Amino acid sequence: MEWINQYITFxxxxxxxxxxxxxxxxxFAPILLDKLRIPHIIGMIISGLLVGEHGxxxxxxxxxxxxxxxxxxxxxxxxxxxxxxxNDFKENKYKALTLGLLCFTIPIIVGFFVNLSLLHYxxxxxxxxxxxxxxxxxxxxxxxxxxxxxxQRSVSIAVGGTAxxxxxxxxxLAVVAGMYKGDANGTYWLLLLCKVILIGAVIxxxxxxxxxxxxxxxDEVVTQYIFVLxxxxxxxxxxxxxxxxxxxxxxxxxxVLNRMIPHVSPLMGHLEFVGNALFIPYFLIGVGMLINLHVxxxxxxxxxxxxxxxxxALAGKWIASFVVQIIFGLKRIERRLIYxxxxxxxxxxxxxxxxxxxxxxxxxxxxxxEDVLNGTIxxxxxxxxxxxxxxxxxxxxxxxxxxxPDEHQQRTxxxxxxxxxxxxxxxxxxELALMIRSTKFEDNILALHVMTDAGTEQSEMKGxxxxxxxxxxxxxxxxxxxxxxxxxxxxxxxxxHTAKEQDASCLVVGLHRKVNIMDSFYGxxxxxxxxxxxxxxxxxxxxxxxxxxxxxxxxxxPKAEYEAGFQKWLRNCCRMGAALxxxxxxxxxxxxxxxxxxxxxTKYKQTRTNFSNLEKWDDLLLLTGYVSYDxxxxxxxxxxxxxxxxPLFEELPKQINTYxxxxxxxxxxxxxxxxEVKETITFSKPIGSNDVQLYEKIGAWIYKWLKKQL
Numbered sequence: 235m236e237w238i239n240q241y242i243t244f245x246x247x248x249x250x251x252x253x254x255x256x257x258x259x260x261x262f263a264p265i266l267l268d269k270l271r272i273p274h275i276i277g278m279i280i281s282g283l284l285v286g287e288h289g290x291x292x293x294x295x296x297x298x299x300x301x302x303x304x305x306x307x308x309x310x311x312x313x314x315x316x317x318x319x320x321n322d323f324k325e326n327k328y329k330a331l332t333l334g335l336l337c338f339t340i341p342i343i344v345g346f347f348v349n350l351s352l353l354h355y356x357x358x359x360x361x362x363x364x365x366x367x368x369x370x371x372x373x374x375x376x377x378x379x380x381x382x383x384x385x386q387r388s389v390s391i392a393v394g395g396t397a398x399x400x401x402x403x404x405x406x407l408a409v410v411a412g413m414y415k416g417d418a419n420g421t422y423w424l425l426l427l428c429k430v431i432l433i434g435a436v437i438x439x440x441x442x443x444x445x446x447x448x449x450x451x452x453d454e455v456v457t458q459y460i461f462v463l464x465x466x467x468x469x470x471x472x473x474x475x476x477x478x479x480x481x482x483x484x485x486x487x488x489x490v491l492n493r494m495i496p497h498v499s500p501l502m503g504h505l506e507f508v509g510n511a512l513f514i515p516y517f518l519i520g521v522g523m524l525i526n527l528h529v530x531x532x533x534x535x536x537x538x539x540x541x542x543x544x545x546x547a548l549a550g551k552w553i554a555s556f557v558v559q560i561i562f563g564l565k566r567i568e569r570r571l572i573y574x575x576x577x578x579x580x581x582x583x584x585x586x587x588x589x590x591x592x593x594x595x596x597x598x599x600x601x602x603x604e605d606v607l608n609g610t611i612x613x614x615x616x617x618x619x620x621x622x623x624x625x626x627x628x629x630x631x632x633x634x635x636x637x638x639p640d641e642h643q644q645r646t647x648x649x650x651x652x653x654x655x656x657x658x659x660x661x662x663x664x665e666l667a668l669m670i671r672s673t674k675f676e677d678n679i680l681a682l683h684v685m686t687d688a689g690t691e692q693s694e695m696k697g698x699x700x701x702x703x704x705x706x707x708x709x710x711x712x713x714x715x716x717x718x719x720x721x722x723x724x725x726x727x728x729x730x731h732t733a734k735e736q737d738a739s740c741l742v743v744g745l746h747r748k749v750n751i752m753d754s755f756y757g758x759x760x761x762x763x764x765x766x767x768x769x770x771x772x773x774x775x776x777x778x779x780x781x782x783x784x785x786x787x788x789x790x791x792p793k794a795e796y797e798a799g800f801q802k803w804l805r806n807c808c809r810m811g812a813a814l815x816x817x818x819x820x821x822x823x824x825x826x827x828x829x830x831x832x833x834x835x836t837k838y839k840q841t842r843t844n845f846s847n848l849e850k851w852d853d854l855l856l857l858t859g860y861v862s863y864d865x866x867x868x869x870x871x872x873x874x875x876x877x878x879x880x881p882l883f884e885e886l887p888k889q890i891n892t893y894x895x896x897x898x899x900x901x902x903x904x905x906x907x908x909x910e911v912k913e914t915i916t917f918s919k920p921i922g923s924n925d926v927q928l929y930e931k932i933g934a935w936i937y938k939w940l941k942k943q944l
Contacts, residue, residue, distance in 0.1 A: 245287065245294040252293060255285065260515040274376075278515050279618055282522020289523075299520040306517025307371075308484040309509040312466050314372045314393045315488020316495060316505070317384040325840060329391045333558045334398025337576055341367035341550030342406075348546055353539060359601055362410045362590050366583045366610065367547040369403040370396055371481075373518070373578035373618050374625040376510055378571075381629040382673075388568035391558070392575035397485055399576075404478050407586050410601075429476035437469050437486045445494050446782050446864075453661065453779055455710060459504050462491065493815030494781045498668040500710025501781075521618075525611045540609035544616050551577050567628055574625030579617045583610060648672050651680045651738035653729050653759075654700040659744045662776040664707040666900075667742050669780070669813040670806040671713075679708060680716040680736060684728030726762035733767050740802070741767060745775035745899065755887030764873055764903055770799050772806075773901040778864065783814055783898065787861050788868045790822035791851060793878040795829035799905025803870060804830065806902075808838040810866075821848035821857065851882045854889050861897050868900045876906055 246252055263277035285292040345364030349355045355363065372393065378384045409423075448461055469487040470480030495502050555573040558564065564572075587610040590602030650667045654660050667679050681704035683697035701717045708715035718736075722728030733741060746757025754761065756773065763771055788807055794800060811818040818841060820830055827845050834841055848856065861867050871886065872879040890899065 245291050247294065247296070249298070252296070252298060255293060256516065256519060259285070259519060260511070278518035279522040279525075279615060282519035283525045283527070283615075284522075285519075286523030286525070288526040288528060293523070295520060295523045299516065299523065302513060302516035303520035304480075304517075306509070306513040306515070306520075308466055308470050308480060309513045310372050310375060310517070311481045311485040312488040313379070313506065313509060314375050314396070315485045316492055316502070317375075317379060317488075317497070326387050326391050327394065329387075329558065329562050330394025331398055332561065333391055333395030333554060333572065333576070334402070336554035336557055337370065337395055337399045337551060338368045338402045340554050341547060344550055345546045348542060352542060358410055359590070361406065362586060362602065363543075363606060365403050365406040365410075366579070366586045366613075367543065367550055369400055369579055369583050369586065370551070370576050371400075371578055371583070372396055372575060374574055374621045376514060377622065377625045378575070378629050379506065379510075381633040383571075383629050383632045386568075386571070386632060388564065388571045389575065392572045395572075395576060397482075400485075401482060403586070404482060410590070426477050430473075430478055433469075433472045433476050433483070434486065436472065437483060438490055441465055441469070441487060442490050442494070445491055449494060449782050450778050455500050455504055458501050459508075462495070462501070462505065465491070496665075496669060496781055496813040496815075498671075498711050498713075498813055499665065499781060500707055503710045503712050521614060525615055526608055527612075536605040536608050539605045540612040543606075543609050543613045547579065547613060547617060548577065548620060567631055570624055571628040571632065574621050574623075574628055577617050577624065578621035579614055583614060647737070647739065648675050648678050649680060649736055649738045650678060650740045650742060651682060651729075651733055651736065652704065652742045653682050653684065653725075654704050655683065655725070656744065656747075657700060657703060660700060660703045661707055662780065663742050663744060663774065664704055665780045666772070666774055666776075666810075668708070668711050668713060669810050670740075677714055677716050679713060680718055680732075680738065681705070681708075682718040682720070682729065682732050684725045684732075685719070685721050686724060726759040726766075729759070729763060730766045733763075733769065738769060739905075740770045740772065740806075742772045742774065745773050745901075755890075768873075768906040770802055770905050771903040773903075775899045776866075777896065777898050780814065780866075782864060783816060783866045785816050785862070785865045786811055786814070786818045786868060787857065787865055788818060788820045788870065789848060789854065789857060790820060790826055790830070790870045791872065791878050791880055791883075792823050792826060792849075794822070794870055794872075794904070795826055796877045797872065797904045797906070800829075801833060803902045803904050804833055805837070807868060808834070808841045811841050811843075817842040817844060819844040819846065819860065821846050821860075823847065823849050851880055852885070854893060858893050861894060863896065866898045866900065867894055868902060870902050870904065873903055873906060876904075 246255070259278070259281040263281045264274040267274065267277040283289050287294060342361075342364040345367040346360050349360035349363050350357075353360075353363075375384075375393070378386075378389050383389065445461075445465065449458065452458060452461070466484050466487050469483030471483070473483035474480045495505070552573055555569050555576060558572065559566070559569040587602055587607055591600055591607050593601040595601060648671065650671055652663050652667055654663070664679075664681075671678055681701055683700050685693050685697055697719055701719065705715045705717060718732060720728050720732060722731065729741070732738070741763060743760060743763070746755065746760055756764075760771070760773055786807060807818055820827065820843060822830060822845070824847065827847070831845070834843060846860075857867070869886065869890075871883055886901075
């Protein structure tokens with residue numbers, strides 16, 4: 235022990251040892267606490283308590299914890315906005331607003347009178363302390379990400395409610411702090427309001443345009459990651475300049491970048507990985523290091539203050555969650571998840587207590603004394619533990635319920651085959667496949683490189699490079715890719731044989747690149763695929779990154795609803811719309827539109843859609859007024875001899891080259907096999923289908939005529 239003390243002094247100040255010990259805690263705390271079924275977040279906080287100056291004094295809370303802690307705090311709020319299902323949030327915005335107002339008003343009203351009557355604090359102290367009961371931090375949000383339930387409406391309600399609650403809490407903090415500034419007059423408040431509105435407008439209006447411009451010109455993931463992180467801290471810094479907390483700017487940045495960073499993209503994978511692996515644990519360990527149990531339990535008054543704070547905070551949030559459940563008819567499991575996400579307190583609470591602690595009153599006392607400071611630390615610890623336990627249990631239950639496949643999912647499989655031949659198109663094809671794949675299946679994306687019998691060492695090396703690049707794109711989105719390589723007499727034969735051997739349900743290929751004037755529009759390989767493979771084939775050409783697409787235009791031919799693959803391509807369009815956060819605009823005739831609306835009303839109610847009439851396919855000039863340079867045009871075609879085939883399809887290449895040569899494009903050839911056509915034609919009466927109503931009238935007239943005759 236003396237030998238150790240000779241070379242190591244406590245607390246450790248050497249940066250190498252500090253970072254090593256932090257990494258050890260991040261590594262082993264979850265492993266040890268998993269055996270006790272305790273959430274990882276609690277392990278991080280307890281680890282910070284043990285190694286901090288109020289524990290075994292192994293580490294001091296130096297500037298590195300302040301730096302990484304602030305980064306982690308911003309990261310939590312940024313990911314909360316980024317992971318939010320915007321379609322679900324818009325649908326539940328009133329629920330989120332109601333929850334936010336209740337989570338703010340109930341704790342602050344109850345807390346204010348409790349502070350006055352039981353703790354005998356002054357008006358300003360009681361108001362600031364009550365605002366701490368109302369605030370909350372999404373400390374347990376990584377739990378819902380880990381269980382994959384971040385798209386649940388209850389999560390959107392809780393996260394949206396947090397934004398409302400924290401905004402009001404920070405406003406109260408600014409008001410109380412301004413009361414003790416010499417310039418806290420009417421001009422001060424007006425200027426504060428104007429600055430917040432101006433900076434909020436900059437983040438909401440300018441940031442998306444800058445990001446879309448950047449993503450179109452730079453597709454390297456590391457460059458994009460640094461750019462996104464710079465935007466987060468720029469927004470946080472601007473909010474702090476305005477007099478508000480930076481967490482509000484970080485959250486707004488996550489919201490405005492939500493549509494440009496799909497949840498299945500490699501960039502999202504990198505953002506989540508770095509945050510959950512380093513920055514967020516660093517923040518949680520730093521929170522644990524603030525806890526001083528010795529001082530807390532050495533003062534009876536501090537214990538009373540802490541008990542009152544904990545009881546009011548937990549009860550107020552539970553009442554708010556219960557009232558929201560009653561008003562909007564939510565499930566019990568949803569209420570528990572909302573309560574778990576709305577209970578933890580760290581960010582705004584710490585900000586409020588430090589502001590109050592640093593304000594010196596005219597009599598020499600602090601606005602918030604040491605009892606409140608230590609009680610706040612215990613409040614943070616208890617609420618984080620309760621939040622983590624409740625969220626973990628509720629999220630796990632929801633994930634288990636969703637993991638039970640229905641009968642249709644048990645009868646079907648999904649495998650997307652991507653032939654790769656050109657390095658510069660692999661990222662786009664992989665990104666498309668990641669968007670349309672079902673997360674219910676594993677290993678359902680296959681990348682194939684075909685070499686002819688005359689293959690050389692150079693072609694083999696090119697094949698390895700193509701497959702490695704595809705695997706890297708899949709790994710960035712945390713998806714396992716199946717790599718296939720084979721020799722065959724020609725490329726199309728290799729793809730056809732592999733598709734049949736692997737029972738591929740969908741093929742994603744790039745649009746043929748013309749080498750000479752004699753080449754056809756689709757190319758020999760794609761034409762052979764369409765003749766020999768009866769599964770869905772998607773022929774794609776992208777002129778910009780998919781995450782910058784603002785709208786999807788879908789042209790649907792008459793009788794498309796009778797094809798076996800009708801539901802599949804429609805489902806893929808909805809998945810793309812959800813991943814990109816954009817609107818899907820369908821162009822079809824009245825009858826087909828009715829079937830599309832029936833399907834969406836049954837399976838994809840939250841897909842944002844528009845519908846326009848398109849009767850004639852002899853000239854697609856009508857679509858040119860709707861397809862912009864940052865839109866994706868999807869044309870549903872058909873193979874020769876299929877139900878929806880139209881001889882006018884032969885003119886599609888000419889029309890595409892004439893009207894849409896500078897647009898991103900997808901040509902979809904639906905399935906021609908399967909039992910989905912039975913489900914399609916047994917829909918309820920299509921919306922707007924006049925011929926069905928006419929047949930009913932004719933049948934009723936015949937029935938009455940026969941009844942009279944008999």
